[in-house]
Amino acid sequence: MVSICIHAQVNRFFYEYKFIPDSNNRGDVKNEMMFLDIDKNGSSYYSRDKYISDSISKNELEKQLKSFSGNISVNRRENPGIISYKVIKQYPDFNTYLFRNIATDQYKIKENSKQDWKIIPDKQKIGEYNVQKATVNFGGRDWIAWFSSEIPFQDGPYKFCGLPGLIVKIEDSTGSHIMTLVGNKKVLQTSTEDKYLDLPQNMRVYGVGGKEIEVTKDQFKKVWKAYVNDPIKNMREMMMKNTDDSKVSFKVKTSDGKEISDPNQVFREMEKRTKETLAKNNNPIEPDLIN
Template identity: 45%
Template sequence: MKKLSLLLILFSALFSAQSSRMIYQYTFRPDSTKVDSLKTEWMYLDIQKDGSKYYSKNTFESDSIINESIKKQMAAGMKNISVSRQNKGGEINYEVEKTYQEYKTYLTSRIGNDSYKVLEDRKIDWKITPEKKKIGEFNAQKATVNFAGRNWTAWFTNEVPVLDGPYKFSGLPGLIVEVYDDSGSHKMELKGIKKLVAQKAEELNTQGKDIPFVKKKPLEVNRQQYIKQLKQYQNDPVQGMREIMNQPNSKIKVNINGQEFTDPKEVLRALEQNAREEMKKNNNWIELKP
């Protein structure tokens, strides 16, 4: 009891500033045909006064490295920008933002060379059960829901003053400390909480250049428009890159897994082959019905 009281005091201190980071371990099976294809990614759920943001630690760091490299090349006056696309970055390229005052949820996801911000128009209708158990230091209660084609089980605690959770999951009377689907393909577990140091987001000024693999300002679309873009990408994964390379004086050097390509035809061929291999290996999306 004494230990729990100390934890509650600590959490109260953490949340008094309205800025905290929940650290989740996300375990997922990208290939539904391979039982042993489980991967793990560290995810952040940053809690602010007006809302939250859920994103991949590795992807964020990888994007920052790419941006720094491009800034240095542009500052040096280089006409041809070299972008290295390595597999050291994160597997998860989407972010989820929630607004607490408007109670809205947005998915920001990359499709090819473009980024889209999608308002979630489906309600997550939880069914809270009386079942309870201890998860780590927390007393948690069970809730279930069918969302986007999967049956989900969540365990939430009211011992942390946050009504939120990883990905799009929220709306329970407490913080979600664990959530998983019934196929065992996707599982998010709370592993830590720490105070969040506010950082000002810095936008990359590409000076009008359309540079591949650089995080762009997302286009706001509805869910039906987003689904249409997904299908177009599946049919032609290099359409966006083809448009970039057809621009006047466009010269692109791309590094894919350590191999460099400069010839336009070779770039497109390599990118398409890589994209189709990735789609084949990543067929077990978190949303079976986007």
């Protein structure tokens, strides 16, 4: 994507997100810094590391496309971020959209239901803020939140919103997902208006270019189920659609460092890796979205 820059001041809140991706290995706790950017029109929640990685990758890809000679190299960043999704909320109605990738496709899922919070009298202090407790069942999990009316935003990390103050901390009842506010500042943000790159025929790049596919939650579940059953379908389709003028090749390295380029071997290796990754990410933040 090419970004058209528009400068606007936003309130940026920093959340430390600790989570356990594999319910069978609770000692493996991941950590990601997340941004919650709030302005008068709404909010955006996304990974800091992924944002930086994507910006660098898009700039590199744009340079290659300007002098396209038949070959494009897309390299994996050293620190691409763990969290790939993004959540957008639109004020004043808090229409909420989740953006998630499946293989080379990006989906835009609208959240229709509002959270039915139960505010509890319990109060405490977290960091510098006086907070109050609230609970909710959402996405297949029971959540405990602490919000502060000292921060006048009815918003919070991920899809959470609707309390009379910003959510300072929220965690699920199993302790698998914990989001804690660790700082904030006003920034002159360069927001982006996405302009899609003109990729060579039949070429798709993970997380880059292409318009989001708008789907309902039920439609996304069907797509996810099909992906789990056949995680390399998109790669096969891309290879089959190649023309003489637009060839796409894949190379991967096996666990022992051997490089393979034969399409059938590449597909087998990628399918094996993807299924192993899916098996180790069995504890999602929102189970109802994929189960």
